[in-house]
Amino acid sequence: PLLVDQISMYQIFQVDEIGQISMLSTPSSSLSLHVQGVVGKQYRFAVQTRYVNGSGSRVSLWSSNVSIPATFPIALSPPVLQLVSSCSRCIQVSWTFSNVAPNNGGNANISFEIQDTVDSLSITTGDVRTFTLSNLRTQIFHYISIRAKNSIGFGPLSSSSSIFLNPTFPDAPTNLRVVDGSYAVIGGVIQVTLSWVVPRSGDNQKLVNYRLYNTTTLNDLDQGTIISVAFGDANEFTVKNLVGGMEYTFRLNAINSQNIEGPSSNSVFFVAGEVPPLAMNA
The missing domain is CATH 2.60.40 (Immunoglobulin-like)
Incomplete structure (x- = not known):
């Protein structure tokens, strides 16, 4: 030896x-x-x-x-976030990753997991380098991280990138008007019915409410009258308890499922009375 x-x-x-x-x-x-x-x-x-x-x-x-055994993938750089012009509740996430050893841990069967800590969202994609997150909350910052996965398991989570999603406003109702023949005095209560064309709610959200304002008396304390929307398609409302001889100027705003109020409709001038009143549909 x-x-x-x-x-x-x-x-x-x-x-x-x-x-x-x-x-x-x-x-x-x-x-x-x-x-x-x-x-x-x-x-x-x-x-x-x-x-x-x-x-x-x-x-x-x-x-x-x-x-030679496989290992976990390496950590990725923070993803790049972009707003999507056609969808105000969407974020486009993109990242870089070279699917070769040692980056992939010696296993080319790679997928990715995207995490949004704000919405507690976790989505697994295939071997891609871009993905669009949708139906996210607006008026808030989103913090997005990403990690790679192979047959062994997940690699480390990247640092997060942040982006702010602006609110999604519904459109203004159009053609607000007093319905012909709707003026009535029932049991001493003066009432009239208003109608309008239902607006778009924004990014396929539902309309949940309208807010009807009497702009003649609108002030800091007058928050308007909330009109509940059944199935998102209500387009009429009967205003009751009007005061005879008083002038009213109505306008209507839509509110979507994110409780965001959109711009006002056209205004309608109306004078209540014991006889058929004066109504001017703008």
């Missing part, structure tokens, strides 16, 4: 699963070597020793097969 102090150099050789031999190192006195290879591929190794006295060298037996 040889003593360690009789050996001057080591040299490492590798043979892959198809029998191809390659030299991994130049002669060195080091007793270890870091080897890179393809995940899942089988390798065997041999060590050649060189002696101090110059009497030659000896090659060890080949090692047993060694398979």
Whole structure:
């Protein structure tokens, strides 16, 4: 047997699963070597020793097969966030990732998970580099992070990127008018019916309410009359308890499911009385 102090150099050789031999190192006195290879591929190794006295060298037996295991993917850079012009409740998320070792941990079967901490949202995508998040809350900052996943599991979560989503305003109701023949005095109560064309609510949200204002008396304390909307398509409302002889100027605003009030409709001038009143539909 040889003593360690009789050996001057080591040299490492590798043979892959198809029998191809390659030299991994130049002669060195080091007793270890870091080897890179393809995940899942089988390798065997041999060590050649060189002696101090110059009497030659000896090659060890080949090692047993060694398979390089897969690891977790690397951490990604923070994603790039962009607003989507056609959808005010959407965020386009994009990122960069090179699906090669060691980035993918040696496993090319990569997917990605996008997280929005504000809406407690977690979405897994395929091997893509852009994705659009939709139906998000507005009037708030969203903080978006991303991480890669392979067959072993998830890599580290990236730092977050933030973006503010502006509110989605419904359109103004149009053609607000007094319905012909709707004026009535029932049990001493004066009433009239208003109608309008239902506006768009914005990004396919539902209209949940309207707010009817009498702009003649509107002040800081007058918040208008809330009109509940059944199924989002109500387009008439009967105003009751009008005062005879008083002038009214009505306008109407729509409120969507995010409790955002849109701009006002056209105004309608109306004078209540005991006889058919004066109504001017603008």
